[in-house]
Amino acid sequence: MTKTTYATGAALLQALLLGACDAPARDQPAAANAADPAAAPAATVPVSGPKRIVLAFGDSLYAGYSLSRGQSLPDAIQARLRAHGVDATLVNAGVSGDTTADGRRRLAYTLDRMTPAPDLVMLGLGGNDVLRQLSPAETRANMTAMLDELAKRRIPVVLTGMLAPPNLGPDYAAAFNAIWPDLARRYDAPLDPFILQGVLGNRQLMLPDGVHPNARGVGRVADRLAPLVERRLAALPGSATAPQRP
Template sequence: METNILEKQMRRWPLYGGGLALLQAGLLAGCDRTPEIPAPPPAANTISPVAATPAPRGPERVILAFGDSLYAGYGLDRGQSLPDALQDRLRKDGINATIVNAGVSGDTSAAGRQRFAFALDNMKRRPDLILLGLGGNDVLRQISPDETRANMTAMMDEAKRRGIPVMLTGMMAPPNLGPEYSRQFNSIWTDLAKSYDATLYPFILDGVIGNAGLMQADRVHPNRTGVDRIAARVAPVLESALGQPR
């Protein structure tokens, strides 16, 4: 993804920057406040099949959706998460896809790195594709981009070692964190996609962030309509990734 495209996407972030500022204030004000993003559940409960819908004919394609609250469906009812919406769209398009949702609300890239191999080891079979989306909580905590990059690289290395292709759904830092932080953070996903020949959807919240009608009250998580909007944009890229030769 070229720099000018990333710059165009960053112009959509003013309201997100405000939402992050409010959320960061709550997280940093003290331990007595309840965070907007809950702590992860025990590892044994981090993998669950997406709600089933009638599958079309054809070979089953298994996808592991591994990420944070944007995958887990934070604030939504069961069956309304992004992996649910993507599975429905793929099946309607004639792809016999089963998406296993391993999203955990609150996960940083470091937390994801710790459970990544566990999630893969506990799949019924090796997935045809990993949909990998982390980084939002790193931004909320203003974790060093170098640390985020190292964690994401470790997961990409593990997927490569196992021979599993990856599609990345990227995250971007809001302008209020400063141009240097944004530059270092935003380049992580484009660099990884190039280095590992991975499919990239540059910014998972593209098209919904800043639109109050598509976001929950925290202005960080999409509502059901927002999830559907994201799924409509991500599904064609995901279908293309599934069609890539090993």
């Protein structure tokens, strides 16, 4: 995206922060874009159990925009899973700038070229839709198509959601914000309602553009998402803690 787009996005996300988030220390100086010690936690138990592949399919918030190699959200989640003894490999299929329409076009192609198929997909798109003020109906249709594709392939999903800023109007926000909870119920998918919760607006956790988390912010998001992914993996067939068939 262009600098103008990012400036617009930062303004929209700040509006979202004021309307929906409670992030502290907004007036503190920006922190350096350096890895937080929590980004690579020390292992607490040996890695064991079935080998799992998790496809992280999203936009720049997954891709690791402006971060160093190994600092992306999938990297941080993988480190936390392995620290808890989960033998999971996260494949980063985040593409900066992708809308839900872009994701819809490339999902089947991505899945077709994965051998073996992923055991789980983290699906995180929608941020660029709201920055471009695309129709919520279009966003919903694209998300539904991707979830239908995953359901057809019998691949379970964890959803990371997005919210619309209130300055886009109550009708837009109501239509947009309902997409992820509705689809999570319809497809029985665990949901993190807002991927930037707890980091947006905190300068110590965000890049100067005000849109993307820095490495410390990514660590905070991963702290929240890793347990969600871990629980979903534990429920898969073949896991030690999965329900056993009679």
